[in-house]
Amino acid sequence: xxxxxxxxxxxxxRFGAVPEGxxxxxxxxxxxxxxxxxxxxxRRTIERGYLATLGFGGWQIGNASAVVAEELRCPGLPTVRIxxxxxxxxxxxxxxxxxxxxxxxxxxxxxxxxKMTDVSSARRRYWLGVSGDTEWERQAxxxxxxxYGLIASQYLARYRVPPEALAAVAVKAxxxxxxxxxxxxxxxxxxxxxxxxxxxxxxxxxxxxxxVSDGAAAVxxxxxxxxxxxxxxxxxxDGAGASxxxxxxxxxxxxxxxxxSRRAAAAAxxxxxxxxxxxxLVEAHxxxxxxxxxxxxxxxxxxxxAAGAMTLAGATRRDGALPVNPDGGLKAxxxxxxxxxxxxxxxxxxxxxxxxxxxxxxxxxRAVAHNVGGxxxxxxxxxxxxx
Amino acid sequence: xxxxxxxxxxxxxRFGAVPEGxxxxxxxxxxxxxxxxxxxxxRRTIERGYLATLGFGGWQIGNASAVVAEELRCPGLPTVRIxxxxxxxxxxxxxxxxxxxxxxxxxxxxxxxxKMTDVSSARRRYWLGVSGDTEWERQAxxxxxxxYGLIASQYLARYRVPPEALAAVAVKAxxxxxxxxxxxxxxxxxxxxxxxxxxxxxxxxxxxxxxVSDGAAAVxxxxxxxxxxxxxxxxxxDGAGASxxxxxxxxxxxxxxxxxSRRAAAAAxxxxxxxxxxxxLVEAHxxxxxxxxxxxxxxxxxxxxAAGAMTLAGATRRDGALPVNPDGGLKAxxxxxxxxxxxxxxxxxxxxxxxxxxxxxxxxxRAVAHNVGGxxxxxxxxxxxxx
Numbered sequence: 126x127x128x129x130x131x132x133x134x135x136x137x138x139r140f141g142a143v144p145e146g147x148x149x150x151x152x153x154x155x156x157x158x159x160x161x162x163x164x165x166x167x168r169r170t171i172e173r174g175y176l177a178t179l180g181f182g183g184w185q186i187g188n189a190s191a192v193v194a195e196e197l198r199c200p201g202l203p204t205v206r207i208x209x210x211x212x213x214x215x216x217x218x219x220x221x222x223x224x225x226x227x228x229x230x231x232x233x234x235x236x237x238x239x240k241m242t243d244v245s246s247a248r249r250r251y252w253l254g255v256s257g258d259t260e261w262e263r264q265a266x267x268x269x270x271x272x273y274g275l276i277a278s279q280y281l282a283r284y285r286v287p288p289e290a291l292a293a294v295a296v297k298a299x300x301x302x303x304x305x306x307x308x309x310x311x312x313x314x315x316x317x318x319x320x321x322x323x324x325x326x327x328x329x330x331x332x333x334x335x336x337v338s339d340g341a342a343a344v345x346x347x348x349x350x351x352x353x354x355x356x357x358x359x360x361x362x363d364g365a366g367a368s369x370x371x372x373x374x375x376x377x378x379x380x381x382x383x384x385x386s387r388r389a390a391a392a393a394x395x396x397x398x399x400x401x402x403x404x405x406l407v408e409a410h411x412x413x414x415x416x417x418x419x420x421x422x423x424x425x426x427x428x429x430x431a432a433g434a435m436t437l438a439g440a441t442r443r444d445g446a447l448p449v450n451p452d453g454g455l456k457a458x459x460x461x462x463x464x465x466x467x468x469x470x471x472x473x474x475x476x477x478x479x480x481x482x483x484x485x486x487x488x489x490x491r492a493v494a495h496n497v498g499g500x501x502x503x504x505x506x507x508x509x510x511x512x
Numbered sequence: 513x514x515x516x517x518x519x520x521x522x523x524x525x526r527f528g529a530v531p532e533g534x535x536x537x538x539x540x541x542x543x544x545x546x547x548x549x550x551x552x553x554x555r556r557t558i559e560r561g562y563l564a565t566l567g568f569g570g571w572q573i574g575n576a577s578a579v580v581a582e583e584l585r586c587p588g589l590p591t592v593r594i595x596x597x598x599x600x601x602x603x604x605x606x607x608x609x610x611x612x613x614x615x616x617x618x619x620x621x622x623x624x625x626x627k628m629t630d631v632s633s634a635r636r637r638y639w640l641g642v643s644g645d646t647e648w649e650r651q652a653x654x655x656x657x658x659x660y661g662l663i664a665s666q667y668l669a670r671y672r673v674p675p676e677a678l679a680a681v682a683v684k685a686x687x688x689x690x691x692x693x694x695x696x697x698x699x700x701x702x703x704x705x706x707x708x709x710x711x712x713x714x715x716x717x718x719x720x721x722x723x724v725s726d727g728a729a730a731v732x733x734x735x736x737x738x739x740x741x742x743x744x745x746x747x748x749x750d751g752a753g754a755s756x757x758x759x760x761x762x763x764x765x766x767x768x769x770x771x772x773s774r775r776a777a778a779a780a781x782x783x784x785x786x787x788x789x790x791x792x793l794v795e796a797h798x799x800x801x802x803x804x805x806x807x808x809x810x811x812x813x814x815x816x817x818a819a820g821a822m823t824l825a826g827a828t829r830r831d832g833a834l835p836v837n838p839d840g841g842l843k844a845x846x847x848x849x850x851x852x853x854x855x856x857x858x859x860x861x862x863x864x865x866x867x868x869x870x871x872x873x874x875x876x877x878r879a880v881a882h883n884v885g886g887x888x889x890x891x892x893x894x895x896x897x898x899x
Contacts, residue, residue: 127514127614174756179574185759187566187643188597191889194756201775203754204890205603208593210575216592220607226614227514229752256574365616367590369561369581372572388588502578503591 127226131352131359132509133345134162135471140340140459141309142242147182147341151238152196154341154464158234162345163356168197171345172230174204175221177213178463179256182240182339193236210256211412213237214342214466215496215505219365221346222507231351237467238341253337253462256499258373267374269412270334272500274326276380277415281328283381284430286418288328292319293436294414295332295456301443302457304484309338309459333414338459342468358478363491364397364508366390372502383501386423390495390506394425397508399491401425404508406476406492407447408469411454417441420495421449424506448486451476466496466505477511514613518739518746519896520732521549522858527727527846528696529629534569534728538625539583541728541851545621549732550743555584558732559617561591562608564600565850566643569627569726580623597643598799600624601729601853602883602892606752608733609894618738624854625728640724640849643886645760654761656799657721659887661713663767664802668715670768670817673805675715677820679706681801682719682843684829684836689844691871696725696846720801725846729855747864750878751784751895753777759889770888773810777882777893781812784895786878788812791895793863793879794834795856798841804828807882808836811893835873838863853883853892864898 136157138150145153159168174197176190185192190204207217214237221233241253257263257272281288296316302308314332322331352359368388371377377384394400401424409424411417418432426447427435435441441449452458452472455465473492475481491510498504523544525537532540546555561584563577572579577591594604601624608620628640644650644659668675683703689695701719709718739746755775758764764771781787788811796811798804805819813834814822822828828836839845839859842852860879862868878897885891 127616185642185646187595188599188759188886188889190596191756191759191885195758201755201757201771203776203779204596204756205607205754206595208574208595209577209591212575220592220610223607223614223616224610226616227610227612229514229610229613255572259572367592368588369578369591370588371582372575372578384588389590392590498578499575502575 127228128348130222130225130346130362131349132470132474133347133352133355133359134158135474136161136343137307137468137471138341139307140338140461143339147184147238147240148196150240150339150341151192151236154236154343155197158343158345166355168199171199171202171232171234173224173233174202175217175235176204176206177217177237177467178206178239179208179210179213181238183244209503210498211462212466212496212498212503212505213463215494215507216367218344218466218470218507219367219505222362222365225346225348231348233346234343235467236341236343237464239461239463240339241337241461242339261373261375269500270326270329272374273413273415274329277328279380280415286430286433289316290418290433290437291333291414292316294411294417295319297442298450298454298456301451301484302453305453305458308453308457309336310457329413335412335455335460338461340459340461340464342464342471344467344470344474358511360474360477360509360511362507363510364393366392366396367505369503370501372499374500382419382423383497383504385501385504386420386495386497389504390424393506393508399508403491404493406486406489407449408472408492408494409449410495410497411450411456412460414456417449424493424495443484443486451481451484451486469494469496473509477509514615515735517609517612517733517749518736519857519861520734520739520742520746521545522861523548523730524694524855524858525728526694527725527848530726534571534625534627535583537627537726537728538579538623541623541730542584545730545732553742555586558586558589558619558621560611560620561589562604562622563591563593564604564624564854565593565626566595566597566600568625570631596890597885598849599853599883599885599890599892600850602881602894603754605731605853605857605894606754606892609749609752612733612735618735620733621730622854623728623730624851626848626850627726628724628848629726648760648762656887657713657716659761660800660802661716664715666767667802673817673820676703677805677824678720678801679703680823681798681804682706685841685843688830688838688871689840692840692845695840695844696723697844716800722799722842722847725848727846727848727851729851729858731854731857731861745865745898747861747896747898749894750897751780753779753783754892756890757888759886761887769806769810770884770891772888772891773807773882773884776891777811780893780895786895790878791880793873793876794836795859795879795881796836797882797884798837798843799847801843804836811880811882830871830873838868838871838873856881856883860896864896
């Protein structure tokens with residue numbers, strides 16, 4: 126796509142039930158991204174701003190992108206809000222990469238934000254629920270935990286996968302979250318604890334579900350020539366793919382796997398000129414433990430039904446053959462809707478540059494970010510690599 | 513910006529208080545855009561979809577972009593929602609143009625939609641109000657009519673403009689709307705009627721305010737090479753500019769004129785390589801009559817304070833020196849938030865190709881579309897021309 130885009134900076138707030146409001150969270154992520162640029166960057170050279178958010182804490186619901194210019198102290202910066210539910214961040218990064226690809230900008234910033242814990246429980250359910258099909262599923266009472274519970278039941282039955290595979294995803298997520306100072310959950314759990322959580326939507330229990338989190342993340346993208354002025358180790362966007370599907374899960378031919386993820390992945394691999402076997406790090410959309418298993422299969426990283434065994438064998442741990450979600454994932458790091466897809470790129474930026482500290486995975490050169498909206502009605506897959 | 517984008521098709525629903533729901537409105541606009549392509553177009557060749565909407569009728573609030581793929585009957589089409597309040601449509605068109613510019617797509621569709629009349633009055637106010645500054649202005653009771661009333665008071669006083677100038681904008685809008693079968697208001701009004709409307713926010717009366725409308729519009733954009741396969745008269749996107757400003761009006765140094773519009777216009781003229789004097793048709797964001805006067809000045813088409821006299825002299829009528837809003841504008845055609853910016857491009861597509869029927873303006877070759885979010889916190893200006 127035109128000139129190649131690269132990530133040159135990334136910032137991240139603490140994820141969790143934190144006291145900060147939306148503006149402060151956004152500021153932390155934006156300033157963090159600016160401060161992270163190796164050779165410094167004058168904020169006035171940023172040409173476009175993107176804001177990924179579903180509800181902005183139920184506060185500045187319309188026209189919220191203008192807040193990015195305010196909090197960045199860049200009056201007049203062209204800004205736009207991108208919303209594709211939980212995939213807002215992934216789509217916003219792709220829009221920014223295309224703006225750079227088109228030559229319309231040499232430097233763009235993408236921020237993702239959600240403030241979810243200081244609103245009423247009813248409003249929280251509303252902001253979460255609105256991204257599922259409204260006519261036939263949400264208003265009939267089908268929650269996201271419900272959808273993923275149905276998927277998990279069928280997955281375990283069809284492929285004869287033991288429920289321990291789900292627990293293994295949770296244990297690995299918490300192991301990684303414990304090493305991430307920005308994670309919502311920073312403590313390890315045992316497989317027994319994970320399996321013994323109170324049921325939420327059978328077979329999914331408490332430890333199979335990502336939390337409701339506040340948080341923000343931001344990344345700075347530049348054209349290749351501009352990127353090299355700011356750093357010797359830009360992280361290149363090699364390929365972007367996206368797709369959609371019926372909002373209502375009942376309209377899809379099969380529950381196991383998301384066609385949108387599969388199509389987005391195929392497009393991303395094609396654009397990047399690589400294959401699943403070339404991937405050495407994965408940021409997968411694990412809103413529920415079952416979702417991580419599906420993601421690995423949809424991304425072509427495991428054959429159908431094989432992701433459970435792969436996880437049980439430890440392949441997806443930080444020191445495994447294919448580390449998945451070394452930051453703790455949505456499951457342990459947390460899932461502030463609009464921030465999630467941007468946070469995935471933040472983690473890839475740290476990992477591919479070898480700056481991930483105690484949670485660093487060895488030898489990662491090429492990573493895939495997989496961000497899903499709702500129960501798979503939209504999906505964005507982005508492939509990145511380091512020089 | 514990379515390869516040049518061109519409009520090759522456009523569709524439009526009726527605007528107004530119409531019985532159709534969001535899906536039907538969207539379908540009308542999408543199918544209209546497809547049907548309008550001179551040499552026909554296989555919908556399966558569309559590579560990206562954009563949805564501009566603020567509230568989707570309060571129904572599919574999250575992840576709504578997937579509905580575009582459903583209603584277009586293009587399963588899997590990558591779709592994304594763009595929301596910048598009343599400027600959502602203008603920004604969505606610009607995102608699509610950049611996707612084409614980057615080479616990521618050769619054919620993209622942009623739909624704008626709002627369903628506003630079959631929701632409760634409280635919810636309607638909410639969906640309208642949310643785009644103003646929440647912390648300091650909306651929650652203190654400042655409505656959009658209030659903001660524009662303050663602006664109008666100051667405008668009339670500072671420039672010694674007679675209130676008849678506002679009425680003249682309304683009369684001209686209704687004259688044009690009367691010739692537009694899709695307009696919300698299709699009847700003429702006299703200057704006396706316009707001036708005698710009940711006061712809404714002094715000096716603005718009923719006839720100074722755009723209505724609350726349902727509606728949808730869609731445009732098809734293609735790369736230049738692809739466009740020429742579909743039509744002999746593509747309408748080219750010559751330049752796109754955008755900007756932002758403080759959400760709170762009280763933080764801006766001056767009420768008269770929107771800095772975001774001025775900066776967006778400067779960027780668009782620069783990108784298009786033309787000057788205001790080269791423009792022969794304007795689609796201006798006239799959510800209130802005063803807004804059209806401000807727009808003409810912000811776009812460099814009238815000196816500060818001179819747009820009133822220009823309007824009173826008839827220059828902005830269909831047969832005037834510079835026709836403005838020949839479709840009736842937001843004021844008479846209606847203002848279904850997300851649809852408005854797309855509808856502006858629809859009108860320019862018809863006018864520049866000479867297909868506008870009874871409301872056709874003579875000799876239009878280059879047009880500017882001006883789309884404002886909230887009370888000027890975001891703005892998108894797009895310049896288009898025909899062969």
